[in-house]
Amino acid sequence: MYRKVIFPVDLSHIDQLTKALATAADLAKHYGAEICYVGVTGEAPAPGARSPADYADKLAAFASEQASKHGVTTASKACVSHDPSVDTDKTLMSAINELGGDLVVMQTHAPSAMDYIWAGHGDTIAAHADVSVFLVR
Template sequence: MYRKVIFPVDLSHIDQLTKALATAADLAKHYGAEICYVGVTGAAPAPGAHNPEEYAKKLANFAAEQAAAHGVSVSSKACISPDPSIDTDKTLLAAITELGGDLVVMQTHAPSALDYIWAGHGDTIAAHSDVSVFLVR
């Protein structure tokens, strides 16, 4: 049913992704699907990486760790955005289409009052993606 699972990942919040990572791995095993870990970074130096190449390497290492931990086929894609603080959703939606993903699994948080004013990334991806989106709390 699913061939490619897209997993948006923020490398600065790995410790908060445990449940969603396990869910994605379980679904990938069940369907024999590949998981593509997608991250968005800027061209300028940031706390997580000094440049896009370093970020891409860290993301690829993370994907390899997930493959070893869960026994699934993985890939990674680092997307460069002029301003990740405002372009992340648009960049992720473009990557989902470009990569041919047919399921997105992503971590979300419990809704708060601010979510009624500004939608979270998961809300936006679910509302605007052409593929199924599984939000994990």
């Protein structure tokens, strides 16, 4: 049913993704699908990476760790944005389409009052993606 699972990941919040990572791995095993971890970074140095190339290396290492941990096939794609705080959703949507993913698995949070003003990334992706989106709380 699924052949490529796209998992948007923020490397600075790995500790908050445990449940969604396990869900994606379980689905990938069940369907024999690949998981592609997609991250968005800026062009300027950031606390997690000195450059886009450094970020890509860290994301690839994370994907490799997940493959070993869960026994699934993984890949990674680091996307560079001029301003990740503004265009992360647009950048993720482009990556989902480019990679040909047929399922997106994302960690999300419980809704709060602020979500009525600014939608979270998961809400936006679920509303606009042409593929199934599984939001994990």
